[in-house]
Amino acid sequence: MISTDVIIVGAGIAAYSVGCRLCDSGKKVIMLTKSEKQNCNSTLAQGGISVALRDDDNYMSHYEDTLTAGCNLNNKEATLELVKTAPSVIREFIDHGMNFDKNPDSSLSFGKEAAHKLARVIHAGGDRTGLKVMEQLYVNMADRTELHENEPVIDVIIKDGEAVGVVTRTADGKYHTYCAPYVVLATGGIGNLYPGTSNDHTITGDSVALGYRCGAELKNLEFVQFHPTLLTFGGKNFGLITEAVRGDGGVLINEKGEKIMEGVHPLKDLAPRDVVSRTVYKYTLAGEKIYLDISAIHDFKTRFPYVSEICETNGLDLSRNLIPVAPGAHFHMGGVKAKPTGETTVKGLYAVGEAACTGVHGANRLASNSLLEGLVFGRLTADNIISSDRKLKPCEYDFPTLEPKRPFPEKGQIKKVMMDCVGVIRTEEKMKQAIEFFEEYMPDKNGFGRINPDSVTNQELELYNMLTTGWLIAKAAYNRKESFGAHYIAEE
Numbered sequence: 001m002i003s004t005d006v007i008i009v010g011a012g013i014a015a016y017s018v019g020c021r022l023c024d025s026g027k028k029v030i031m032l033t034k035s036e037k038q039n040c041n042s043t044l045a046q047g048g049i050s051v052a053l054r055d056d057d058n059y060m061s062h063y064e065d066t067l068t069a070g071c072n073l074n075n076k077e078a079t080l081e082l083v084k085t086a087p088s089v090i091r092e093f094i095d096h097g098m099n100f101d102k103n104p105d106s107s108l109s110f111g112k113e114a115a116h117k118l119a120r121v122i123h124a125g126g127d128r129t130g131l132k133v134m135e136q137l138y139v140n141m142a143d144r145t146e147l148h149e150n151e152p153v154i155d156v157i158i159k160d161g162e163a164v165g166v167v168t169r170t171a172d173g174k175y176h177t178y179c180a181p182y183v184v185l186a187t188g189g190i191g192n193l194y195p196g197t198s199n200d201h202t203i204t205g206d207s208v209a210l211g212y213r214c215g216a217e218l219k220n221l222e223f224v225q226f227h228p229t230l231l232t233f234g235g236k237n238f239g240l241i242t243e244a245v246r247g248d249g250g251v252l253i254n255e256k257g258e259k260i261m262e263g264v265h266p267l268k269d270l271a272p273r274d275v276v277s278r279t280v281y282k283y284t285l286a287g288e289k290i291y292l293d294i295s296a297i298h299d300f301k302t303r304f305p306y307v308s309e310i311c312e313t314n315g316l317d318l319s320r321n322l323i324p325v326a327p328g329a330h331f332h333m334g335g336v337k338a339k340p341t342g343e344t345t346v347k348g349l350y351a352v353g354e355a356a357c358t359g360v361h362g363a364n365r366l367a368s369n370s371l372l373e374g375l376v377f378g379r380l381t382a383d384n385i386i387s388s389d390r391k392l393k394p395c396e397y398d399f400p401t402l403e404p405k406r407p408f409p410e411k412g413q414i415k416k417v418m419m420d421c422v423g424v425i426r427t428e429e430k431m432k433q434a435i436e437f438f439e440e441y442m443p444d445k446n447g448f449g450r451i452n453p454d455s456v457t458n459q460e461l462e463l464y465n466m467l468t469t470g471w472l473i474a475k476a477a478y479n480r481k482e483s484f485g486a487h488y489i490a491e492e
């Protein structure tokens with residue numbers, strides 16, 4: 001048994017933001033990740049960080065855009081806290097070494113992305129913002145924390161209703177118990193519950209499942225954002241084509257060369273993501289190919305080096321100026337219900353970043369608000385922990401006796417059901433079918449409870465988390481009877 005001040009589950013921007021600040025205050029932190037530290041969505045993020053730093057911008061304008069994109073279903077207080085705190089957090093990050101892209105006169109360069117009234121998105125390395133931010137956070141963290149890779153968390157340990165530690169299992173089959181007064185869930189979203197996704201292949205809704213098993217309240221699970229432009233051909237997707245491409249003049253066209261966003265929304269190609277995704281999806285459902293026409297963008301390869309690399313390594317000839325695209329699962333607005341300070345409804349359990357639902361994204365996240373959320377609420381979470389005085393309690397893992405239902409489905413079956421039934425366009429009948437599919441795999445009538453880890457491999461535990469999270473999303477979707485943002489119910 002190992003004791004520490006804080007356990008962080010995950011290794012993306014939110015996890016590192018919490019970790020760096022805790023280490024600054026002298027806390028002892030252990031970070032646990034089921035794969036390698038690079039396996040997170042943050043390192044893949046091409047879009048930037050939206051922040052009201054321009055002289056002609058202000059945080060209220062950022063606030064309004066966030067609410068409009070979120071269909072006003074946002075938690076207003078949390079949203080205000082995010083946009084208001086953002087400028088100082090970003091300035092401080094710059095002071096701590098972060099190098100964002102600049103104009104020739106050395107001022108910060110701001111890009112335009114969907115549903116922002118003005119260009120307020122800062123980038124690093126062109127379309128490599130996420131990677132550059134993570135590299136800086138690794139530098140800032142230095143060797144001040146213990147990072148355990150390839151160590152999936154099986155369960156959060158709960159004693160007297162409070163989180164007191166976690167249990168993990170390494171590839172050699174050994175169990176490890178970590179005790180701490182604070183457990184922070186920061187494993188990112190749920191992208192791999194769907195067949196096409198911009199997410200890293202390790203992102204499978206683990207925090208939702210872990211949170212559910214310890215009785216934490218979950219929120220807004222039905223809101224799954226699809227990004228309209230994943231490089232897609234031959235039925236496969238090959239990664240994200242950042243929205244900044246449309247911000248710089250890229251236009252969505254059909255096989256006849258017609259602009260498909262014309263007449264759909266006043267913001268056309270820069271309409272909120274749910275609107276653009278549904279439009280593209282309708283064409284692809286009808287068997288038509290949709291392209292991003294990049295002919296208006298000068299010096300595309302310099303402006304978008306990573307997008308160019310993704311296209312070229314996958315055999316796409318960019319000289320035709322046409323990138324074939326389709327929507328894919330991108331971001332989960334729902335998650336473990338948390339305050340901006342990370343506190344969940346379970347004492348000692350915190351959630352931050354995409355794993356959490358603070359309500360700031362409402363029904364549809366505004367572009368480039370997610371890295372921002374990780375940085376800002378990561379810091380508020382750390383500050384909350386620093387100023388609290390929870391004590392370490394003895395923690396022991398009582399092995400559950402519940403057996404899983406076998407055989408497990410293939411991952412592909414789960415993904416297909418999620419896309420067909422709880423995807424871009426939903427119907428009541430389909431959402432019911434998804435619930436029925438998941439319930440076939442429920443170990444007993446009480447839901448997807450803690451199972452005996454001795455009877456499953458780590459891969460099966462991941463599948464069990466996917467079944468749990470898929471079931472919870474399908475139920476949340478079925479229970480929201482009106483369309484809002486990313487939750488769109490078609491007439492049957």
Ligand code: SIN
Binds near residue numbers: 045241366367
């Ligand atoms: C993108 O680059 O299009 C994604 C940015 C984001 O999701 O905020």
